Amino acid sequence: MNRAPRVLGLMSGTSADGIDAALLELPGWPALNPKGGEAFPALPPGVPRGRVVAHTITPYAPELRAQVLRAMRGGLDTAQLTQLHWALGEALAGAAQTLAADADVIACHGQTVQHHPRPEAARGWARPATLQLGEAAVIAETCGRPVVSDFRPADLAAGGVGAPLVPFADWALFAETGVNRVILNLGGLANLTFLQSTDPAGVVAFDTGPGNCLLDEIAARMGQTCDDGGRLAAAGTAHAATLRAWLAHPELSVPPPKATGREVWSLDRLPVPDLSVPDLAATATAFTAQTVADAIHRFLPAPPDEVVVAGGGARNPSVMRELAARLAPVPLKTFADLGWNAHGFTDATREAAAFALLGYARVQGWANTLPHTTGARRAVCAGKLSLPNPGASS
Secondary structure, three states: OOOOOEEEEEEEOOOOOEEEEEEEEOOOOOOOOOOOOOOOOOOOOOOOOOEEEEEEEEEOOHHHHHHHHHHHOOOOOHHHHHHHHHHHHHHHHHHHHHHHOOOOEEEEEEEEEEEEOOOEHHHOEOOOEEEEEOOHHHHHHHHOOOEEEOOHHHHHHOOOOOOOOHHHHHHHHHOOOOOEEEEEEEOOEEEEEEEEOOOHHHOEEEEEEEOOHHHHHHHHOOOOOOOHHHHHHHOOOOOHHHHHHHHOOHHHHOOOOOOOOOOOOOHHHOOOOOOOHHHHHHHHHHHHHHHHHHHHHHHOOOOOOEEEEEOHHHHOHHHHHHHHHHHOOOOEEEOOOOOHHHHOOOOOOHHHHHHHHHHHHHHHOOOOOOHHHHOOOOOOOOOEEEOOOOOOOO
8 A cells, every 4th residue: 555544433422413534634643454463663753643634514403413312311122223223334334335435443432321431239230331323334344344343342342431432542543751741521421631742651631521412401491402503501590509419410529440321411301590592501501510620620740832723613602702701721622723724634623534543543453441440350452343345335
């Protein structure tokens, strides 16, 4: 292969609004070697250490999104879950087709519908478990490319909480000598990666709590899928007593390693007074910002030099304004502020590109997790490989 390796990453997050597809090219990295056997290489020079050469967004059809959200709330029976698993495989394959011809491998996170990182007797959870839907065989057959999928179970089986996985890719792509950098993702949930220079042992990463998920539920009361432009929150006032009650949630005081899910952060699991939709949106916005700021102040070993925001929350001025106020004087930045958009990295491409990097490492046979961030006993080579059958589309 004369060109650099290319991996197509597919990502649908906890907002369940659609599929991001990012074609990641890795100049300076070793050629793909499915036989494995090589050690993880020294990081190539430059930040970022790759480039997104193409990106597409495929929204979920409304009825498919409704089914995903029902699955997250435990509202589907086994037959419906089975149908959804294959429907999502078809949706992911369709989202991949445009870019798959230029990819060597496809890496698919799938759609998380349940994530139980720890046993909880009160809920009948006897063991850690996780479930990502989207049948990889459908993607391999449709696109004619090897597919790496289902990344979380390997870490869970090794005693970890199955998340966060993106920090490995954040370190490999964005760690910079002499810079203490937080990469913050504000998707449906909020999670961060703290990079202490280029030392992988110094990476700290965990879920901080809700990102946009509560706001999405509130916006749905107005027939909207999200608080577009932060306008609902901007029209309201945060309710102090509700904010205090939400901030007392025991999940927020648990130290990392930790992961969470929408089965924890939903309005039906929180005390919700009779507030106007704008006031409730303002309260949820302040809550998201405060939980992120508290996590940074409480759980990081050193103050960050900067916080780089990705995910849908980076496009919400109300969230960004609340977050900046709580993090000052630490500067809040975007990928564009750092010039990384010239490499194709934006708030919309970061997670799909991260899973592309994880899929690349899996095919190489390299461990692609940081066990001290997930609580696992060891680093694992996460991801299951589905090969296309002879004659599959390409």
